[in-house]
Amino acid sequence: DAGVIQSPRHEVTEMGQEVTLRCKPISGHNSLFWYRQTMMRGLELLIYFNNNVPIDDSGMPEDRFSAKMPNASFSTLKIQPSEPRDSAVYFCASSWTGRSYEQYFGPGTRLTVT
Amino acid sequence: AQSVAQPEDQVNVAEGNPLTVKCTYSVSGNPYLFWYVQYPNRGLQFLLKYITGDNLVKGSYGFEAEFNKSQTSFHLKKPSALVSDSALYFCAVRDTDSGGYNKLIFGAGTRLAVHP
Numbered sequence: 341d342a343g344v345i346q347s348p349r350h351e352v353t354e355m356g357q358e359v360t361l362r363c364k365p366i367s368g369h370n371s372l373f374w375y376r377q378t379m380m381r382g383l384e385l386l387i388y389f390n391n392n393v394p395i396d397d398s399g400m401p402e403d404r405f406s407a408k409m410p411n412a413s414f415s416t417l418k419i420q421p422s423e424p425r426d427s428a429v430y431f432c433a434s435s436w437t438g439r440s441y442e443q444y445f446g447p448g449t450r451l452t453v454t
Numbered sequence: 455a456q457s458v459a460q461p462e463d464q465v466n467v468a469e470g471n472p473l474t475v476k477c478t479y480s481v482s483g484n485p486y487l488f489w490y491v492q493y494p495n496r497g498l499q500f501l502l503k504y505i506t507g508d509n510l511v512k513g514s515y516g517f518e519a520e521f522n523k524s525q526t527s528f529h530l531k532k533p534s535a536l537v538s539d540s541a542l543y544f545c546a547v548r549d550t551d552s553g554g555y556n557k558l559i560f561g562a563g564t565r566l567a568v569h570p
Binding site for chain 2: 371373382385388395396431433435436437438440441442443444445446447448450
């Protein structure tokens with residue numbers, strides 16, 4: 341199994357630009373989670389989906405952030421417009437709700453907004 | 455409110471010595487507990503979990519964890535530390551208020567430094 345795949349691995353962009361982060365969960369998993377990790381705030385849950393439906397987006401910091409899951413094998417996290425304070429590592433994780441309980445994380449996307 | 459506490463920001467241990475990384479939790483109902491490790495510039499890797507059964511759980515890389523219900527603790531242990539164990543360790547508990555989804559509540563993390 342290839343594990344959770346995230347792209348790009350690194351993204352450098354200028355303030356005001358749109359950023360799209362991508363995630364492919366483990367095949368067969370039905371839950372997907374987006375996290376953000378910073379030194380100051382640690383690991384934060386942004387949003388999670390079950391069977392492609394958003395369940396809880398209360399962790400999304402602002403309306404500038406949006407996430408979609410059009411099918412079981414793909415999700416995006418979009419920031420528009422981006423700001424320097426959005427600089428962080430963004431992780432995607434997937435899980436098999438109803439069969440096991442642990443989440444499996446992707447390698448992350450390191451976002452730098454200048 | 456459900457929560458996970460990792461009381462130590464950093465743990466230092468000499469190579470070959472036993473190590474313990476502490477975790478306590480607060481959750482309604484039966485706890486489902488997890489440990490993850492994060493190496494530099496990597497994602498979190500699942501180490502082990504406690505769902506039910508034996509209080510001593512064995513996981514990857516020689517790690518084990520002991521579930522203690524009366525003390526609401528789930529400490530991570532290893533009998534003999536390696537320099538390569540140096541990493542950031544996260545304890546997590548399944549959020550039982552999340553409606554059956556596998557939402558996890560993570561602790562703040564403990565940095566383990568193993569010195570030669």
